[in-house]
Each structure stands twice: as structure tokens, then as C-alpha cells.
Amino acid sequence: MVKDLFESLLKARPIFKNKEVMRPAYIPDILPHRDTEIRHLAAILVAALRGETPSNVLIYGKTGTGKTAVVKYVGKELENKGVELGKPTRHIYLNCEIVDTQYRVLQNIANHFITEWSDRVPFTGWPTDEVYAKLKQMMDSEGGVTVITLDEIDKLKGDEVLYNLTRINSDLKRAKVSVLGISNDLKFTEFLDPRVKSSLGEENMIFPPYDADQLRDILNQRAKMAFREDVTDEGVIARCAALAAQEHGDARRALDLLRVAAEIAERDKAKEITEKHVKLAQNKIELDRVTEVTSSLPMQSKLVLFSIIVGEDLSRAAGQKMGLTTGEVFDIYKELCKKTGADVLTQRRIADLISELDMLGIITARVISKGRYGRTREIQMSAQPDKIREVLGNDELLSAIRDFRPRIQSRLGGSF
DNA sequence: CTTCCACAGGAAGGTCTGGCGG
DNA sequence: CCGCCAGACCTTCCTGTGGAAG
Numbered sequence: 001m002v003k004d005l006f007e008s009l010l011k012a013r014p015i016f017k018n019k020e021v022m023r024p025a026y027i028p029d030i031l032p033h034r035d036t037e038i039r040h041l042a043a044i045l046v047a048a049l050r051g052e053t054p055s056n057v058l059i060y061g062k063t064g065t066g067k068t069a070v071v072k073y074v075g076k077e078l079e080n081k082g083v084e085l086g087k088p089t090r091h092i093y094l095n096c097e098i099v100d101t102q103y104r105v106l107q108n109i110a111n112h113f114i115t116e117w118s119d120r121v122p123f124t125g126w127p128t129d130e131v132y133a134k135l136k137q138m139m140d141s142e143g144g145v146t147v148i149t150l151d152e153i154d155k156l157k158g159d160e161v162l163y164n165l166t167r168i169n170s171d172l173k174r175a176k177v178s179v180l181g182i183s184n185d186l187k188f189t190e191f192l193d194p195r196v197k198s199s200l201g202e203e204n205m206i207f208p209p210y211d212a213d214q215l216r217d218i219l220n221q222r223a224k225m226a227f228r229e230d231v232t233d234e235g236v237i238a239r240c241a242a243l244a245a246q247e248h249g250d251a252r253r254a255l256d257l258l259r260v261a262a263e264i265a266e267r268d269k270a271k272e273i274t275e276k277h278v279k280l281a282q283n284k285i286e287l288d289r290v291t292e293v294t295s296s297l298p299m300q301s302k303l304v305l306f307s308i309i310v311g312e313d314l315s316r317a318a319g320q321k322m323g324l325t326t327g328e329v330f331d332i333y334k335e336l337c338k339k340t341g342a343d344v345l346t347q348r349r350i351a352d353l354i355s356e357l358d359m360l361g362i363i364t365a366r367v368i369s370k371g372r373y374g375r376t377r378e379i380q381m382s383a384q385p386d387k388i389r390e391v392l393g394n395d396e397l398l399s400a401i402r403d404f405r406p407r408i409q410s411r412l413g414g415s416f
Numbered sequence: 417c418t419t420c421c422a423c424a425g426g427a428a429g430g431t432c433t434g435g436c437g438g
Numbered sequence: 439c440c441g442c443c444a445g446a447c448c449t450t451c452c453t454g455t456g457g458a459a460g
Contacts, residue, residue, distance in 0.1 A: 103444060126436075127443070157445095300447095326423065349448060351424070367424065371458030374422030 014228070015266040015273065021225045022259040024252055027069050032221055033214045034066050037207060041074045044203050045178075048089045048145040049081055053169060053176040056200050058153075060186050061207025064250030067182050070207075071149050078147065088144030095151045102161040106131045109148060113138035132164060139168075139175035146177050153181035154188040159196050166199040209249025215241035218251050219258055227262065231272045236261070239278050257281050290384050293360050294391045300345060304353045306392050307332040308363060309385050310404060323364075323378035326351055339401045354379060362388070 020026060031038065047054040061067045075091030082089030092112050099108050110131060139146065148165065150156065168177050181200055189197045210218065219237045240261070244254030258273075260281035265273040297305065311324045311332050330347045337344045345353075354377065358365040365377045381388070393402045 101445075298447095345447095346449060347423090348425085348450080352448095355425090367456090369423095369456035369458085370421085371456070372419085372421060372460090373458075374420085375454095375456060376421095376423050 015231045015262045015270075016226060017228045018226050019259075021222055022255060022262070024255065027072055028221065028225075030221070031066060031069055031073060032217045033210060034070050034207075037066070037070050037205060038074060040205060041070060042077070045074060045078050045147060048078060048147060048176075048178070049085060049087050051087060051145065051176075053145065054147065054178040055202035056166060056179045056181075057203040057205060058181045058183065058189070058201045059205045059207065060183055060188075062184050062209055062248045062250065064244075064252035064254075065207040065209055066251060067184075067207050068151055071151075071180060071182060075147065075149065082144075088142070090144060090146045091149065092146060093149045093151065096154075096156045097152045100155050101157050102164075103128050103131065105150070105156070105161050105165075106135055110135040110138060113142055136168065136171055139177070140173050143174040144176070146175065147180055148177060149180045149182065151182045152184070154183045154185045159192050162196045162200060163193060166196060210245070210251055211249060212238075212241045212245035215244055215249065215251060215254045219254055222255060223258065226259075227273075231262075231265075232258075233272070236273050236275055236278060239275050243278075243282065256285060260284055287384065287387060290362060290387060291391055293362055294388050295394070299342065299395075299397065300349075301353050301357060302392055302395055302398060303336055303340070303342060304329065304333055304350060305357060305362070305388065306398060306401070306404075307336055308357075308379055308381060309389055309392075310336070311379075312381055312385065323380040325376040325378070326354060327376065329354065329379060336401060336404065339404060340397050342397065351377075 016022075021028065041057070041059075044057055045054045059067050059071065072093060075093065078089055079091050090112070092109055094105060094108055096105070099105050106128065113135070150162075153162075156162070162179070162181075165177065165179050179200060186206075189201060192200070216237055219241055223232050223237060237258070240254050240257040243257060244250050247253055257278060258281075261273050261277040264280050264284070265277045268277070270277070294302075294305070307329050308324060311328055314332075315322070315324065326347070330350050333350060334344055336342075354363070354365050357363045362382060363379060364382045365379045367375065368378045369375045389402075392398050
């Protein structure tokens, strides 16, 4: 009976007392092991409170090293202090993975200054310089200092925005702007316009990865807030910390592991989180990632991915252990298109789709040379082909060819 | 040593969609 | 409705290239 079902669930002591603090977006009041970075950033931005323009800053660091957390934290403190001192100071945070073009960046910033819905800059439609002009006008009528944070700045398409934003001060009469870029790619400035490069990198900060001990402190801090007492022990925390430390000291990863482990434990009605739960969590996270990425792939990419799976089965059957080449994948892809009635794209395009799949970490494709027999990519599934096959099978178009095996095998037969 | 394969991957341009003001 | 805009998605055409074979 349903009633009993819920009763038993209620009776089990939950692991969590506050789940919110384990979520990636949560920013705690204290950021362990980031004092130096916080102070450094504050020392740069304090100029805003004196009504001056702070230097532009570039922050580097791998994922999960606290860049975003530190910037948001300092940004908020800055705004608070600004209010206190009567110095209008504003911090605008944009993530360039979502807001990734010149137009959208300007549009987003402009809309921070606009309160009336009807005056907002539309998603699209205006010429870019008009948005830019509007932005300058809005900024000048408001005055004050604005710090614009561009997170994942390396995802931005083109450096025109950066050029414009770093130069905007000379067009402003009352307002002042400084730009704070966050990147996890150290070499990001390499391809920038030298003028942008120098003005953006007036100050540089590098966030080192956390080591296992520091991750442990972070996890302990959150665990204290998130869990009831006596549901974790040092062993579990240390395990999560160690696993994440292996992966370039990613705190987000560590927190994810611990959170998912706790969720599994709770569902298990376990009294406490054990290392077994951590292990399960590790698998679940990877599986979820693959499933999520695969199912949200566009149609053509799914076809390409399916081609790679089919190709791998085929070459395994032929007793070959090498990866597939771009040409082989393309051959299979063409056959699959015929079966499904999908449009056949060019090989050039397919090569790009293969690169995209590689970047998503769902396949590995590295460029190799086979000497006389050309230069190509060696393509392999990186994990979970069965799971991916299953996910792809859920797709309407692909379900028709779920168990497809090509009739003739052109190149895989034995030419190399 | 040179040749030459089977692509990699850059550049430029085309087509389509969705949203805008007028 | 139109003309215009940005952006996603593709194509066409292209030059460049690591290294086994000759």
C-alpha cells in the first residue's frame, strides 16, 4: 500500500539536513584555502570604491578551483561596501558559455541597466553598434563604476567585444568600467589582438588546483552543514577528496561525488555513507554524463556516433584493435543515412562533428599518420558503448536501425 | 632522399530560422 | 506585410602535412 510505502521512507533517518549547500551553485560564506586570492582580488577592485577604474583582471585556473566562487564573493562584498559608502558600484557577472557572442554580451550588460521591460534590448534584431551606443548612454546616465565579469571568457566568439569593452572608458563621461575575465585555458590570450591582450591582462591571477588535503577541508566544511551528525566519516571524505585530487583538484567534482554518494545512501536507507556509496556515485556520475550528453545530441551527431559504434563492432569482428579512420566512419555513416532517409552531409562536416564528439569526451579522436596510407584520425569510443547504443536506440529515427549491420564492408574488410 | 596518401582543418560563402521595428 | 539582423548549420574549395613505401 502506498501509505506504507511512504511511512517506511519517512521512518528512515535521512542523511541530509540541508541539501542546498551541496549544490554546485552554492557559495559558502567562507571559502577555505582561497584567502590569498580573495585578498589579491579585493586589493585590485578596491579602486572602485574610491571612484577610480580598477585594473582589468584575467583569472586563470582549472575547473573547480574556486574562480567563480571567489569572483562572485568579492563582487558581492564590493557592491555591499559601495552601498555603505554611497559609492555606486556594480558587479555584472556573465557566463560566456551561454552568452557567447558580441551581440549577446552587450545585450546582457545593457539590460542590467534597464528596469523597464519595454526598454530592454531584444535578443536579436538590432545592429550591434546600436546596442553598444545604447549601453554607453545607459551607463553614463547611471554613473558609477561597473565591474564586468566574463566567466569562461575563452568561449567567447571573436575578440571584438573585448576590444570594445576594454576601450569603452574613453567614450564614457561619468561611468567607469573594468573587465574581469575568467578562463581555464592558460593559453587563451595567445590568439588575441595584442591591444586587447595587454589591456585585459593588466593584472593576472592564477588559481592553483586544490590538493587532497584542501579538498578534504572543503568537503568537511560542507558536510557539516549538509548532513546530519555521524553519517560521514573521515574515510569517506578522504576518498572523495583523493578521487577529485586525481582529476586536477576539482572541488566541484569532489562535492558532486559526496552529494551523489549521500543521495545513494539515503535511497538505500543506510545509516551512514560508506565507501561503497562513493564507488557507486562515481559510476553514476559518469553514466549520467554520458547519457545526458548523448541524448541531447543533434540528429546528425547521433548518426555519426552510431556509425562509430557500428564500426567498432565490425572491426572487432574482423579482429582488428585499431581505432577507425574518418573515412571508415564516413562510409558507415552514408549507409546509415540511406537506411534512415536522413540527409547525407559532406565528409568535411562529418569531420567537424567527430571533433565535437571528441571534445564532449564521449569518443577519443587523435590525429595520426599512417605514412604512405595518409593522415587521418584514429577514432575510438571512450566508454560505455552499450549504454550509448541504448540511449541512441530511444531516438525515433535511430530506433529503426538499432541493430543495423552493414552488408558489405568496404575498407574494413582487410585492405589494411 | 623523395613521393604521395587520406585526410586535417582554414576560409569564404550560402541557406534557413526567428525576432525585431516600421 | 517587408527588410533587416544575428546565428546555426552546411557546402565548396582550398592548402598543409607525418611518415611508410619506394
